[in-house]
Amino acid sequence: MLYPVLHWMxxxxxxxxxxxxxxxGRRRKYYRLRREGREALVAEKAQWLxxxxxxxxxxxxxxxxx
Amino acid sequence: MEKTAAFDLSRALDGWRNELLNTxxxxxxxxxxxxxxLREAMDDLIGRGLTPEESFLVAGRRLGSAAAxxxxxxxxxxxTMWRWRIVWMLAGVIGYTVSSGLIxxxxxxxxxxxxxSGVGLSVLVPLGRLAGLGLVTGRRAAWRRLARAEL
Numbered sequence: 001m002l003y004p005v006l007h008w009m010x011x012x013x014x015x016x017x018x019x020x021x022x023x024x025g026r027r028r029k030y031y032r033l034r035r036e037g038r039e040a041l042v043a044e045k046a047q048w049l050x051x052x053x054x055x056x057x058x059x060x061x062x063x064x065x066x
Numbered sequence: 067m068e069k070t071a072a073f074d075l076s077r078a079l080d081g082w083r084n085e086l087l088n089t090x091x092x093x094x095x096x097x098x099x100x101x102x103x104l105r106e107a108m109d110d111l112i113g114r115g116l117t118p119e120e121s122f123l124v125a126g127r128r129l130g131s132a133a134a135x136x137x138x139x140x141x142x143x144x145x146t147m148w149r150w151r152i153v154w155m156l157a158g159v160i161g162y163t164v165s166s167g168l169i170x171x172x173x174x175x176x177x178x179x180x181x182x183s184g185v186g187l188s189v190l191v192p193l194g195r196l197a198g199l200g201l202v203t204g205r206r207a208a209w210r211r212l213a214r215a216e217l
Contacts, residue, residue: 004141026105
């Protein structure tokens with residue numbers, strides 16, 4: 001379920017939320033990415049790519065050697 | 067077969083809400099958000115021709131059982147919920163101590179208030195630090211939690 005994760009990210013200061021009245025008259029909670037969240041995303045992407053690059057290199061070498 | 071009793075939406079929603087509240091895994095705010103989700107899903111189903119009762123059953127089923135929802139919230143909220151509970155528990159204890167102290171010994175009012183607020187602070191300040199610790203768990207944990215939660 002997405003909601004618990006959203007609440008947790010909000011507590012970490014990565015996103016912020018507000019209740020707004022929709023066109024249907026229903027209240028809805030809207031989430032927005034904060035600057036801290038954007039920074040975290042960039043950092044996590046870089047980390048992910050590092051791991052990905054490393055594995056790609058390792059596995060290529062392994063393929064050639066077998 | 068004929069229905070024995072008319073479907074009462076507000077009673078059904080009360081039951082749904084209470085079941086989730088009794089698990090103590092959700093804050094009222096979390097529950098309000100879920101309820102809006104449920105109601106919106108129901109509106110959509112009613113728009114597709116389902117009766118309110120049918121739409122309540124289907125939307126509720128899609129959202130998941132109380133046990134399943136609780137589990138999802140516990141994965142992420144564990145420490146947050148405990149902090150929330152502890153703060154309220156302490157507020158109760160301190161409130162009780164202060165008020166019973168005030169009622170019992172009105173003559174020593176100033177001394178007593180000083181003493182009790184001292185006790186209150188000595189408990190609350192370390193607890194505040196403890197609560198702060200929870201915020202420094204790091205972002206890596208965030209993504210681990212994110213990966214564990216079913217989206």
